[in-house]
Amino acid sequence: MKLTVIKKLLTGMLVMTAFLIVVGSTTADAQSRAFCRPRRIIVYRPYHPFWNPYWGTTVRVVDPIAAQREQGYNDGRSRGKDDARDGRENDPESYKKFNKSKSLAYREAFLQGYADGYRRELN
Numbered sequence: 001m002k003l004t005v006i007k008k009l010l011t012g013m014l015v016m017t018a019f020l021i022v023v024g025s026t027t028a029d030a031q032s033r034a035f036c037r038p039r040r041i042i043v044y045r046p047y048h049p050f051w052n053p054y055w056g057t058t059v060r061v062v063d064p065i066a067a068q069r070e071q072g073y074n075d076g077r078s079r080g081k082d083d084a085r086d087g088r089e090n091d092p093e094s095y096k097k098f099n100k101s102k103s104l105a106y107r108e109a110f111l112q113g114y115a116d117g118y119r120r121e122l123n
Contacts (some may be wrong), residue, residue, distance in 0.1 A: 065105050079095055
């Protein structure tokens with residue numbers, strides 16, 4: 001009687017230990033993969049109907065964060081110039097593109113571009 005109870009306890013502890021090891025390793029793997037995302041590579045190939053498609057292959061690497069920064073800065077600078085030219089107050093958060101953007105890089109660049117555009121147009 002006592003041996004069966006001991007066997008059940010040991011089996012239960014073994015199963016619980018295996019379960020914790022499996023669950024712990026999958027969450028750690030998922031977290032490590034979330035921080036190590038590969039960069040996007042976009043490949044553009046020119047269309048030549050009579051040539052071999054692999055001749056003259058063009059590869060362009062696009063960084064989406066840099067593109068968002070550039071777009072945000074340009075949008076902010078043009079909005080800042082318009083506001084200073086029209087005599088409106090310095091309020092970059094009143095624009096829909098700024099408020100709807102989910103990208104932190106776009107928002108920071110928009111604020112910087114807005115301040116530069118507003119300042120340059122006033123001087």
